[in-house]
Amino acid sequence: MSIFEQGLVPLPVNHVALSPLSFIERTASVYGHYPAVIHGNIRRDWQDTYKRCRRLASALDARGIGKGDTVAVMLPNIPAMLEVHFGVPMIGAVLNTLNVRLDAQAIAFMLEHGEAKVLITDREFHAVIREALGLLANPPLVIDVDDPEYGEGQPLSELDYEALLDEGDPQFAWQWPEDEWQAISLNYTSGTTGNPKGVVYHHRGAYLNALGNQMTWAMGNHPVYLWTLPMFHCNGWCYPWTVTALAGTHVFLRRVEPQKILGLINQHRVSHLCGAPIVLNGLVNVPEAAKMAIDHPVAAMVAGAAPPAKVIGAVEAMGIKVTHVYGLTEVYGPVTVCAWHAEWDARSLDERARIKARQGVRYPTLEGLMVADPQTLQPVPSDGETIGEIFMRGNTVMKGYLKNPDATREAFAGGWFHTGDLAVQHPDGYVEIRDRLKDIIISGGENISTIEVEGVLYRHPAVLEAAVVARPDEKWGETPCAFVTLKEGFADTGEADIVRFCREHLAGFKLPKTVVFGELPKTSTGKIQKYLLRERARVL
Template structure:
């Protein structure tokens, strides 16, 4: 036996499950009077916020909700969403944040597949919620959130959120998870190959990625964080837990408005925000007459297609420092970062922009990252040219896909998580995405499946063949471009007709912005050559 063996098994004295629930308890006890929430006229400190989270947990528990039950929420960036990130897992339940941009059929699928017992929804979404509930095969408890900063819409339920909280005890005694492997949340992918897949997060991964955010960004104590990133995306990239751990202040923004973003940054001395590139594009393209000068430095973290050099230059001139990250739903949000070196500051803007476009290196909390041959898993040369697939492994990889063991097995084959993204590795070890195995389009931070869009296009009676590729867009990063070959008897069909048809069958952000009428290039076996279509797009 080694001299370092005590002969004792781990116990409560020296081993406890890692969970981000510990963050709010500590912050409320140490910095209870520090501002926690700013939402319009609403102001709450950490003691008050902690009490509301405990009320939510207690009220859910009193209604019979407990360990392993799913609580779905369809909420914008408002305080109730933050409360759900703590109140729901406090009773061992699993939080399922729904994408507020999806249609009723997709929402209904997620509620059914995830077996939600409770739905907490903002009344802005009453129409889509009513339709989705009508598609369900079983009832569930629905709670209506009436945000005073919205003041519109219809109630989704007679049960009001504030009244529901009043049912709970602000001193409710919540319990630590039995196991850090226990599920904490359920996030659905965008359905790139049929129905969306339910990605299961565990307490350990949520805890570690929350710390990884802090380590990577060096956020310091008491950050003031502006919620421009939708909190339904990968649990807000774990920032509900990160900012809470640092006793920061959550500044909520219900709708993205570039001018309001600048006003909030100055008014509340915002230090950090996360966003899709479209948000920075909006700030950079504000009219000079409405553009405010920032009176302090701000850090912005963005993921997705990197903005062009002129946008990076414009926001840098405003005092915003850009950090580029990369991740997926399956890894709790961002897990790689284009870690910056001071000597790069002296390089020309175009060169800095090219460097910032790289997906970079792994977070300290991700144990493995490689670019390798998809078949052999042999790492590619670090020459910036040889393309391989991005693979990851570590504690911040998902638990697996809900009710889909086959998809989980395929994703984890060979002991690595297969991202499906193609990249090169540069000589300095930084990775850079070049393409996507599944042709996913990232538009304004949202994933759009070309397969799903093509399926809709083929339903149009005038279309003989269709293919969809990404078209670069300064505002959205990428937008769908549809190439369609019409049947001979329907040559009078116009672009507007195709777009209208798609709008009737798809969520708005998935609708193609451009339609090109043409015969489609094919291989000798009849396969459409999308790489040629991508070249054609560049000439549009």
């Protein structure tokens, strides 16, 4: 035994379970009168917000909700969504944020599978929630949220959220988790094939990824954060906890409306916002007459499919500095970042944008990241050409899938989390995604990256949005099929124009053999639903 281990054991004085709950306690104590919440006409400081979280915890505790119980919420980006991120785990319960664009069957599955004891729901979703509850043999206790910034919808319960908080004690002595491995939240995957999987987060991972966000983005104290990212998505990438730790201001937004985003940025001098590439694309394509000049520094963190270089460049030209990150539900949101080097500032805007399109390197709080052969787990050469799967390991990987040991074992095979994303690793160590395993197109034995083809399509002056999927082909096996949304004023653009443009920038075998025009189906987080496009391509 080492001399440093003799008689030195973890004690309450030197070992405390890591939990993001500590963030709000400290912020309320140190910066109690600093602004915490802006939502329409609502203004609250950190003392008020902390008291409301404790009231929620107290009221739920009084109704018999406790450790290990699931509290589901169906809420847009409103103050109550911030409060549940603290009030629910304060009693050891597990927060399950539901995707607000799901249908009744999916919601009913999640409520039943997660064994929700309570459902806190906004009136906007009364119709789908009523239908979902009707599918359950044992529906949960329903708490109605009447957001003054909405003013529509119907109540589903006589128990109102504000009345519930009035029942609670603002000085409630909440519970610190007994173990940092204790579950803090439950997030369901999109479930595009079969039932969605329930991803379980723990206090330790939430704490560390929240700090990783700050370390990666260098947000500093008192950021003004605009909620353009759905808070139900990976617990808002852990930013409810990050912004709170930094005594920042949460500026809420029920719906993503590009013109309103620009207005809020200027009105409240927003410093940070997050979202999918479609959020940036929306800002770039606001009509010229409606655009507003941004006269202060704004940072945007974007994740999802790699933003086309043209979009990144256009957003930076507006004065918004873009940071590109990458992650998945199973790893608490973003865990890699295209970490910037000062010498890159001297490059052209187009070159900088192309660099920023890479997914980058691991967060300081992620212990392992590699691109490797999916079967052997042997790392691929760092040549920027050899494709492998992205693997991860560390404290910010999920506990596992709820009630699904087979899927958990498969995801963790070989001691690494299998992301299912295909990428290359450049000589400088930076990772760049080429495709999802299920999205890569194999045409005549050649691999075609749909992301590469999409990047070219986005450079066409008429293209607003683009997605490429495989279409079955008798001769080649598969060929690229492009789905394109045109900008206003470019309705005359046809398939021949698109293919001609692509031929100038791509090898012949990579050219779209089919081009379909129209709106693209998207998830609530702005990701294009390629599985729906694949189904359409199969019957063209």
